Amino acid sequence: MTPDIIYSGAGMVVFAMGLYGVIASAHILRKLVAINIMGIGVFMLLIATAHHDTLIDPVPHAMVLTGIVVAVAGTALCLWLAVVIRGLEHDAASHPSQ
Amino acid sequence: MFREMSPSFTDTHASTLPRVARVLVASVITAGGAALLLATLRTDKAPPELAVLVSEQLATSGVENPVTAVLLNFRSYDTLLEIAVLLIVAIAMQPHASSQPRIVAPSTNNESATNLVLTSLLRWLIPLSVLVGGYLLWTGAYAPGGAFQAGAVLAAAGVALALTERYQFGWQSAGAQWLISAGLAIFIATGIVSGMVTGTFLQYPVTYAATLILVVEIAATVSIAAILLQLFTRLARADVTSPHTSGASS
């Protein structure tokens, strides 16, 4: 057992749980939390991959940094759309003639 | 199975999937995950050849932090595109109206409630986060830190500012457009100009690499901070287009 194996395994378990969460849960925020949990799982695998006994590989670190930023961008866009849809639904409810 | 995948907004724990489907999904994912786990743990990791290559070339990259070297020199194309991803979301979330006051900087809104504790805390917090952001940006060349971390810290300062409800941000103003696109624009310009000198897009001459990377990082930090702040204020409705403040600003 090395840190690499522990964290790689944990990362894949977290990814799988997140995947189930995305499919099974209905609420948009739950789906997005689950997607972000999947992301943490992938990042954990990458960071564990980067951890060698003698040295640390910076390339996966750069990949994870990019991944974190991309994930927050995607999350923000989804949340924004959800808020817009909610506003449109509200409008439709308050102005049924339209 | 997940034919619909239509998200709902109601605050329920219940899943829309029938129980049978959930069990099916769970068992498929468990089986797949187990196979994946087994395959991964039984295969050895590749030797870190790339890491060795990075440390060999680090001296010619212009920075001493290997992660910064990868992000802003060896694989700078990825980082350039990543800033484009942020910009896309910023554009998508922009208010569409064009008849808005042209303000970039936070504008005071005296009508709103003021929270004394928060306000006095901010007097310390804002300069501190600007300091930390600047430090992270500068230290990124030698130690952990860099444009993304610095941008995030600066954005956090803006978020704190927005939370007081004393300030609003006009994201549709021309100045804001320059602010959010500066990072990508300067990154591309640096790539083209250095490419004209060296003959390859994004190839920095070794002697100027440190300076060029710093220029790109400063521009990226500003844009990243502005974009992240915009994402938050648009979602939290702390910008000038929001209904409860538009009365005060017009």
Add this chain to the structure above:
Amino acid sequence: MNNSLFGTPLLPLAVVIPLIAAIVSLLLTSPRARSITGIGFATLLLFALAPWLWHTPGADLPTSVRYALGGWGAPLGIDLHLDGFATVLLLSTAALVLVLSIYSAFYFAGQSQAARFWPLWWMLVAGLNGVFLAADAFNVYVLLEIIGLASVALVALAGTREACTAALRYALVGLLGSLCYLLGVALLYRHYGTLDFAQLADLAQADPLTWAALALVTAGLLLKTALLPLHFWLPSAHANAPAPVSAVLSALVVKASFYLIARYWLDILSPAVTDLGSMLLGLLGAVAVIWGCVAAFRAHRLKLLVAYSTVAQLGYLFLLFPLAASGTDTHMALEAVVYFIVAHALAKAAMFLAAGNILRACGHDDIARLRGVAGQQPASLFIFAIAGVSLIGLPPSGGFIAKWLLLNTAISSGQWWWAVVVLCGGLLAALYIFKVLNLAFVRVDLPSGQIPQPVSAPTHAGMTLCAFALAIGAVALGFSAEWLVTLLDAGSSVTTFSQGAGT
């Protein structure tokens, strides 16, 4: 490195020009200036790429070209890679983007969405070109996010509740697909220690971890390509987007992820590909062809019909894998599929534009209420019919040649059952196309007062002209088969990555 090759120094322009165009159109404040620069940049892109792409894969030059961004070279840096397959797709993208930009200039004239349309549009083009040139597994992840998020934002531009809901679902599916892809890439990096396609192609072997990585990469990309069981998000997203966006989504965006699947299965991880896997993909494709046609026939809205037709047409592309797996006919199968991609791109874009024109002129696109619409919209129906000819695969159109090539490959590789699928798909496509035409050309004998004509917005002649140009292009492709195949042949061998690895 082949950097000294003719034309190669300009390779990054395919991505850089659209990115600059995005920034410029974001900073411009006048709507007119925005559309004029939009068309200008599209022209620039075509003229920057066309002349040298035309020649690069010539007989006297190597089959593929690499460009080391930043001067580092793979695996430390990121490379761009150009071969015949990529050339064909880049050229068709540039041509289509020019026509669609002109169309969009008319479509969004005087609308406030234009301020966000143009920057997002150019970001999308940058992502597409980037994917066609990509030679790095992680770089592809970032590009897929650019394409995905820009597409979502463009769909949401329509502003209706349906469009935003479709966009949200599209976004969730896109993020899910990207994460699956990223996990696959992480496994590949863990196993082989490189992200470069050429090196991966050299190192790849058939072992459990590579299979796992291939499965994850494929699953992620299939979600984005909308192959049958994973297609659930496509019809609503493509049908509710603004017309030029629908056109680009169906014509190019789904093809970008298909292109990557083809790359991974035929080049990069080909040692790990099993016959069973190829058969499975082909089978799903065949089911998609039939099911998509049935769903299109049953659709109530015109744009939804066109969107379901995309699900069906994407199915044909996946016949590539079983046909190529037979070994000897790999190249022939690829030729047929690339031809199919271009023919479908032109025809489907034309069809979406025609449907968009009808939607705009009539204020709705309810098929049942389009009775006799040909009387009011003869041009749009004519365009719809021409594009339909290519989709069905009637001679003399690009679609005909594409299906002819597919049939030939299926027969010569001894897998005649795929030929049956192709023929059935054509027949079924004829059903839904003629259903629309039949209804539209019906003479309406009602008094004119009873025909509902809520004309919501006039369609500019330029919009009709753009759609017409694309439809003509789809037919003309049937006469220029030689040219396209030469272009593809010259640069493409399906194993270009492994060949290029030594350089």
Add this chain to the structure above:
Amino acid sequence: MSPMLFVDGLLASGAIALALLSLNAREVFTSIVLFVCLGLLATLIWARLGAWDVAIAEAAIGAGLTGALLLAARHRLREPTSRDDTPAARRPHVS
């Protein structure tokens, strides 16, 4: 078993437990808060594995900003009042 390995096991199982709790939380709010906790735990793990750059970014963006965005969106999804954020162009404009 070395003490470091014990810490690793604790951190990894903590991450799995937090992910499980977050996905199964009764309230959406709890789910988001637990997700932020998971992000902070991930920060510790990145630091433990020597990824200091990533740790800083995870704390600031992955946990902090994402959490703030999710909470802000939750607030707005509960009380939709805004007409102003609809991207529809035809909507008569008020300011």
